[in-house]
Amino acid sequence: MEDSSDDAVTTERLVRPGADDVERAAEAALRPRRFDEFVGQRVVRDQLSLVLEAAVQRGRAPDHVLLSGPPGLGKTTLAMIIAAELGAPLRVTSGPAIQHAGDLAAVLSSLEEGEVLFLDEIHRLARPAAELLYVAMEDFRVDVIVGKGAGASAIPLALPPFTVVGATTRAGLLPAPLRDRFGFTGHLDFYAIDELERVLVRSAGLLGVELKADAGYEIASRSRGTPRIANRLLRRVRDWAQVRGDGRLDLAAANAALTVYEVDALGLDRLDRSVLVALCTRFGGGPVGLTTLAVAVGEEPETVETVAEPFLVREGLIGRTARGRVAMPTAWEHLGLTPPPLSGTLVF
Numbered sequence: 001m002e003d004s005s006d007d008a009v010t011t012e013r014l015v016r017p018g019a020d021d022v023e024r025a026a027e028a029a030l031r032p033r034r035f036d037e038f039v040g041q042r043v044v045r046d047q048l049s050l051v052l053e054a055a056v057q058r059g060r061a062p063d064h065v066l067l068s069g070p071p072g073l074g075k076t077t078l079a080m081i082i083a084a085e086l087g088a089p090l091r092v093t094s095g096p097a098i099q100h101a102g103d104l105a106a107v108l109s110s111l112e113e114g115e116v117l118f119l120d121e122i123h124r125l126a127r128p129a130a131e132l133l134y135v136a137m138e139d140f141r142v143d144v145i146v147g148k149g150a151g152a153s154a155i156p157l158a159l160p161p162f163t164v165v166g167a168t169t170r171a172g173l174l175p176a177p178l179r180d181r182f183g184f185t186g187h188l189d190f191y192a193i194d195e196l197e198r199v200l201v202r203s204a205g206l207l208g209v210e211l212k213a214d215a216g217y218e219i220a221s222r223s224r225g226t227p228r229i230a231n232r233l234l235r236r237v238r239d240w241a242q243v244r245g246d247g248r249l250d251l252a253a254a255n256a257a258l259t260v261y262e263v264d265a266l267g268l269d270r271l272d273r274s275v276l277v278a279l280c281t282r283f284g285g286g287p288v289g290l291t292t293l294a295v296a297v298g299e300e301p302e303t304v305e306t307v308a309e310p311f312l313v314r315e316g317l318i319g320r321t322a323r324g325r326v327a328m329p330t331a332w333e334h335l336g337l338t339p340p341p342l343s344g345t346l347v348f
């Protein structure tokens with residue numbers, strides 16, 4: 001299939017895990033529709049398919065499902081697959097989209113029997129909406145408030161059975177009573193390189209391009225364990241091959257394209273590298289405070305902390321200590337620098 005929604009070229013960083021609406025539209029064409037197309041996450045997939053199959057056999061709506069994990073790993077995709085496997089309609093909304101409990105009451109009271117309600121970023125639901133939701137999940141009822149002030153009264157409205165699929169990047173932020181209403185919780189982990197290679201082969205097929213195995217490996221290893229990033233890099237390599245190359249997605253094209261887009265062998269981009277370079281060359285590997293480090297790279301501390309650091313810490317390139325950020329031995333190695341004699345000694 002040709003990718004007609006071409007294409008979410010954005011000025012944001014290429015290796016960010018999240019996506020805006022434009023990019024989500026481009027992603028839609030590559031989204032797996034059934035479990036057998038969904039690569040990796042074998043444990044969650046097996047457990048979930050059992051939950052669904054059992055519910056289908058009983059002719060009942062399955063337990064509510066909570067999916068947790070970092071952005072871009074397939075939570076929305078799984079929610080869509082759940083609805084497809086159940087043959088049920090899917091309603092999509094998100095915590096931030098629901099401003100008031102009344103908004104959620106309106107959604108809930110219009111659900112059809114068996115419908116799947118996907119609530120993205122469920123941890124961002126305001127407390128009154130969260131309270132309304134867990135009553136609805138447990139008792140299949142919403143209390144509709146009629147009137148105002150002292151004369152207001154609650155009229156219980158029965159709801160047909162439905163299934164909530166909640167997605168969150170921060171499961172720990174969910175109020176305990178809401179978390180307890182989910183009969184099944186699945187945690188999605190970062191993907192291995194060979195799994196991302198499979199994602200890429202599938203996506204290349206859907207985009208109607210041939211991806212050479214070595215190019216697939218190269219793109220996968222720069223994709224930070226995240227299918228969304230893998231697909232995004234694939235689209236940029238395809239651009240390069242079309243405009244500057246001979247159309248083939250081979251290793252040379254992958255390397256050249258990812259050099260143009262400044263995504264290095266580990267999947268670090270310019271911001272990540274400038275943090276590492278500043279830490280190693282200007283502060284001798286640290287420890288250095290976040291604010292000082294941010295000034296050195298010309299960014300806000302929040303940007304360094306939330307955009308660059310999570311991956312650098314996850315990859316063991318930098319460490320956070322009580323006295324500030326430190327470069328780990330792998331950071332020096334990655335930059336091709338020699339650490340000073342005492343660096344790597346952590347003082348916690």
Ligand SMILES: Nc1ncnc2c1ncn2[C@@H]1O[C@H](COP(=O)(O)OP(=O)(O)OP(=O)(O)O)[C@@H](O)[C@H]1O
Nearest residue numbers: 027030031038039071072073074075076077227228
């Ligand atoms: N297991 C997978 N197999 C194949 N493709 C995948 C898989 N997981 C995700 N993708 C691809 O990555 C893209 C992003 O996935 P998805 O939107 O489901 O992530 P998410 O976890 O919901 O992210 P967010 O938290 O930002 O909403 C999808 O469009 C899909 O094409």
